[in-house]
Amino acid sequence: MGYQIQGNVAIVTGGSQGFGKEFTKLLLKKGAKVAFSDINVEVGRQTESDLQKEFGKENVIFVRADVTNDEDWTSLWDEAEMKLGAVAILVNNAGIGASLGWERNVDIMLKGVGKGTFLALDRMGKNMSGRIINIASIAGIASGFTSKIEVSGYTMAKHGVIGLTRSFPRARPAPFSKYGVKAYALCPWFADTQLLREEISDLSKIERSTKTRVLTVEEVGKSLLTALEKDKDGACYLIFPDVPLIDFPNCNENLFALSVAAGWILKKAGYEPDVIGWPVVLAVGALLLIIFYYIFAILKFMVW
Ligand SMILES: NC(=O)C1=CN([C@@H]2O[C@H](COP(=O)(O)OP(=O)(O)OC[C@H]3O[C@@H](n4cnc5c(N)ncnc54)[C@H](O)[C@@H]3O)[C@@H](O)[C@H]2O)C=CC1
Numbered sequence: 352m353g354y355q356i357q358g359n360v361a362i363v364t365g366g367s368q369g370f371g372k373e374f375t376k377l378l379l380k381k382g383a384k385v386a387f388s389d390i391n392v393e394v395g396r397q398t399e400s401d402l403q404k405e406f407g408k409e410n411v412i413f414v415r416a417d418v419t420n421d422e423d424w425t426s427l428w429d430e431a432e433m434k435l436g437a438v439a440i441l442v443n444n445a446g447i448g449a450s451l452g453w454e455r456n457v458d459i460m461l462k463g464v465g466k467g468t469f470l471a472l473d474r475m476g477k478n479m480s481g482r483i484i485n486i487a488s489i490a491g492i493a494s495g496f497t498s499k500i501e502v503s504g505y506t507m508a509k510h511g512v513i514g515l516t517r518s519f520p521r522a523r524p525a526p527f528s529k530y531g532v533k534a535y536a537l538c539p540w541f542a543d544t545q546l547l548r549e550e551i552s553d554l555s556k557i558e559r560s561t562k563t564r565v566l567t568v569e570e571v572g573k574s575l576l577t578a579l580e581k582d583k584d585g586a587c588y589l590i591f592p593d594v595p596l597i598d599f600p601n602c603n604e605n606l607f608a609l610s611v612a613a614g615w616i617l618k619k620a621g622y623e624p625d626v627i628g629w630p631v632v633l634a635v636g637a638l639l640l641i642i643f644y645y646i647f648a649i650l651k652f653m654v655w
């Protein structure tokens with residue numbers, strides 16, 4: 352059934368251009384009212400005028416707001432509520448390039464997402480309903496794609512966003528939900544936007560070096576609607592060219608359990624090395640699989 356977009360009000364940060372503009376358009380097409388924000392006022396006003404022509408002045412507004420500023424967040428939310436109605440969907444999308452330094456990357460793309468998320472919990476929580484969609488990146492799941500440590504702020508921020516998103520279902524098991532608010536994250540591969548073109552002017556360079564084409568804005572936009580349709584709390588969707596949207600498993604959590612199991616089994620067997628590495632964890636995982644397989648086979652035999 353999915354989360355209902357029609358008739359709801361959304362806030363999209365960084366909505367003047369790129370993914371944010373596409374998310375705004377798609378939400379409007381699906382019958383939502385949208386307040387999009389940005390620090391780029393010139394492009395924001397132009398986008399507002401274009402979208403108002405297409406979807407009506409009563410359905411879409413631009414608000415100048417910097418995601419790093421608490422007062423801007425409050426006035427953005429107040430204005431959206433006053434002009435459009437109670438906000439039910441927040442898309443934390445605003446972002447900058449990796450080359451702008453780790454502190455700005457973390458301020459805008461991690462602390463900015465945190466500010467939006469905790470304000471959303473406060474405001475949406477009053478209505479016991481809402482959805483937060485965080486725009487992370489493949490750099491939020493995997494790290495060390497480049498050899499330059501100077502650009503790791505982007506990865507720091509995006510990993511943090513995945514951590515925040517994954518915290519949602521555990522923190523508030525569904526039936527006892529304190530706020531009624533779910534979160535999910537989108538993790539796109541490189542996509543053709545102004546942001547990428549400012550960092551790497553010749554996109555074919557990336558395509559050649561990674562042997563993978565860059566995504567279109569439309570491909571990323573579509574995945575927002577799929578995520579709202581699936582409505583799975585804590586899900587992190589990997590968006591990669593020419594494969595379906597991937598509901599990326601919480602590998603670290605599963606590997607954590609397996610690693611501890613490996614350590615425990617080795618200790619019980621009287622073997623306690625200083626450190627357990629990846630091959631040992633995998634070997635114990637395989638051993639456990641074989642044991643479960645035989646237990647299952649014996650149980651099947653006993654029942655039938
Ligand atoms: N383009 C790509 O290759 C990928 C982008 N992403 C993420 O997608 C999100 C959107 O990026 P794009 O659409 O590519 O970029 P974009 O540059 O086209 O749009 C980002 C918008 O965010 C705004 N913004 C920057 N700082 C802000 C602030 N402090 N407060 C409010 N707005 C601010 C910019 O003015 C801009 O309009 C970012 O979070 C980015 O990290 C994720 C994966 C791939």
Ligand SMILES: CCCCCC(=O)/C=C/[C@H]1[C@H](O)CC(=O)[C@@H]1CCCCCCC(=O)O
Pocket residue numbers: 447448449450487488489490494495496497498502503505506539540541542546547548550
């Ligand atoms: C490294 C995989 C990136 C996946 C897609 C992505 O998020 C790309 C974003 C670029 C954005 O368009 C402008 C940028 O500066 C981003 C590139 C960031 C690369 C950081 C790699 C850091 C690392 O190797 O740890």
